[in-house]
Amino acid sequence: MNKINILIALALLLVATAPQAAEVVGKVGYMSGSLVAKRADGTIKIMGAKADVLAGDVLGTAQGSYAQIQMNDGSKMTLRPNSNLKIVEYQFNRQEPQSDKAVFDLIKGGLRSITGLIGKRGDPDAYRMQTKVATVGIRGTDFSTRLCATPNCQDDAAASARSADKPQAMPTQVSGNAPPAAPAEAPPGLYVTVHSGQIIVAQPTGNTLNLGRGETGFANQAALIKLPAPPAFMNADTKQTNAIEAKAAKAEEKAGNKADDGKAGSKQDKEKSESKPDEEKKDSKSDKDKDGGKPEEEKKDGKSDKEKDGGKPDQEKDTGKQDEGKTDSKPDGGKVDSKPDEIKNGASPDEVNADSANPSVNKSGCVVR
Numbered sequence: 272m273n274k275i276n277i278l279i280a281l282a283l284l285l286v287a288t289a290p291q292a293a294e295v296v297g298k299v300g301y302m303s304g305s306l307v308a309k310r311a312d313g314t315i316k317i318m319g320a321k322a323d324v325l326a327g328d329v330l331g332t333a334q335g336s337y338a339q340i341q342m343n344d345g346s347k348m349t350l351r352p353n354s355n356l357k358i359v360e361y362q363f364n365r366q367e368p369q370s371d372k373a374v375f376d377l378i379k380g381g382l383r384s385i386t387g388l389i390g391k392r393g394d395p396d397a398y399r400m401q402t403k404v405a406t407v408g409i410r411g412t413d414f415s416t417r418l419c420a421t422p423n424c425q426d427d428a429a430a431s432a433r434s435a436d437k438p439q440a441m442p443t444q445v446s447g448n449a450p451p452a453a454p455a456e457a458p459p460g461l462y463v464t465v466h467s468g469q470i471i472v473a474q475p476t477g478n479t480l481n482l483g484r485g486e487t488g489f490a491n492q493a494a495l496i497k498l499p500a501p502p503a504f505m506n507a508d509t510k511q512t513n514a515i516e517a518k519a520a521k522a523e524e525k526a527g528n529k530a531d532d533g534k535a536g537s538k539q540d541k542e543k544s545e546s547k548p549d550e551e552k553k554d555s556k557s558d559k560d561k562d563g564g565k566p567e568e569e570k571k572d573g574k575s576d577k578e579k580d581g582g583k584p585d586q587e588k589d590t591g592k593q594d595e596g597k598t599d600s601k602p603d604g605g606k607v608d609s610k611p612d613e614i615k616n617g618a619s620p621d622e623v624n625a626d627s628a629n630p631s632v633n634k635s636g637c638v639v640r
Contacts, residue, residue, distance in 0.1 A: 293325035296361040297342040301519035304336025304352070329357045332380070337515045342373070346387030349512050349519075351417075354380025359401070368393030376401045381417035381424075383512040384409075386468075404461050405474050405490040412468030415508055419459045424504045457502040460491030464501050464509065 293311055299322045306318040311327030324330070324340055332338055332350045340348045340356075344363045350356060355378035362372040371389045377400060390398035391411050400407040402418050417424055463472060464487040472480040472488050478495045482488045487501040501509075 293327055294361075295323045295343075296326050296358060296363070297324040297340055298322065299324065300339035300341040300347070301515065301522050302336070302338040303515070303518075304338070305333040306336060306338040306350075307331050307333075324358065326358055326361050329355060329378070331355045337511075339515065339519050342387060342389075344371070344373070344387035344389045346373070346389065347385045348375075349383045349515050351381045351383075351508060351511065354382060356380075356382060363389060371397040373398045374401065375399070377416065377418055379418060379420070381415065381508060383413075383415045383508070383516075385413045386411060402461050404492060405472050405495065407463060408471040408473065410469040410471075412470050413466040414463060414468070414470055415466065415505065415512065416461065416463045417505060417508060418461050419457070419504075421459060423457050423502070424459075424462070457489075457504070458491070460489055462498075462502060462505055463488045463490075464505050466509070 299306065299318050299320055302318075302320055307330075308316045308318050308322075308324070309329040309331070310316060310325065316322075318330070318338070324342075330338070330340065330350065332352055332354050335352050337352065338350045340350065342348070342361070342363075348356070357376040357378060359374040359376050360372055361374070362370055364370055365388075368388075371393045373389045384400065386398060386409050390396075390409050395410060396408055398409045400409075400416065402416075404418075407414070407416060461472075463470060463482065465482045465484055467484050469484075470482050472482065472490055472495060474490060474495050480488050480490070480495050480497060482497065487498045487505060489496055489498055
């Protein structure tokens with residue numbers, strides 16, 4: 272008995288500690304180039320369009336590659352080349368807004384994020400984009416962010432090992448009524464540009480920066496400031512991601528039209544298949560009418576043939592009668608048949624005998640030769 276209890280306990284322990292399948296939190300949308308995902312269990316998966324994105328995935332784009340990630344709440348993130356993004360935590364239940372939570376970690380590179388339902392309903396702080404130098408919170412936002420490891424955010428893989436949190440020369444911050452021009456060289460750090468809505472950039476020290484539409488902020492270990500204008504590479508990022516968004520929208524529209532065409536085609540096929548039995552019934556009915564008309568014609572033909580065939584004996588009968596009449600018109604036969612006829616016509620027996628005595632003269636007075 273003790274052994275059985277021990278086995279049951281071990282089985283329950285194994286079930287309780289068994290790794291649960293990671294939840295699907297989104298899908299890969301439009302992509303150009305290469306995208307890989309490192310799963311929570313350490314496996315590497317090459318991703319393609321419509322591939323599942325799981326909680327705990329670390330997504331990585333290659334040089335020159337872009338990938339759009341579509342999350343379950345309707346949010347979209349477009350990863351730029353040489354970027355790594357981790358899905359730290361993601362909870363979305365359409366029926367439970369209070370349980371919403373989305374935490375992402377931008378490890379390297381940059382992205383453009385268009386937020387969905389998380390952060391717009393329930394807790395406004397449910398959405399967070401973390402980096403090593405600052406965290407971005409949103410308020411129904413479309414924003415671009417770039418974590419630069421080199422000045423001017425040059426895509427240099429060798430230089431990306433440099434830490435972005437080391438003190439660097441800071442760009443000029445906004446002061447007074449006339450903001451200065453953007454610096455010629457942008458130091459390493461986190462850059463954020465807001466396209467719509469509002470964001471809050473917060474440092475671990477507790478410093479925060481509010482940014483609205485059209486504004487750009489910068490953060491590193493030494494500073495958290497609002498810039499007078501976006502750096503050139505941020506403007507270039509915006510143009511590139513706009514182009515990717517347009518291609519993605521076009522691809523979605525094309526896929527939608529294809530699906531609608533497929534539905535319309537299947538509907539037409541269904542209507543054809545449904546109307547086919549009726550047509551077959553009509554055809555079979557007309558065939559039946561055609562085939563059914565034939566016996567009637569055959570009957571009519573049979574009847575006419577019968578009448579034709581039957582008419583022949585009648586004619587033969589009539590002919591026979593005529594022949595009999597001819598036979599009766601002979602002197603021998605005339606004696607039998609002519610007597611009643613003459614009597615019926617009012618002739619006396621003596622007259623009949625007189626006519627019979629002179630057979631060469633008929634009743635009309637014509638001589639018969």
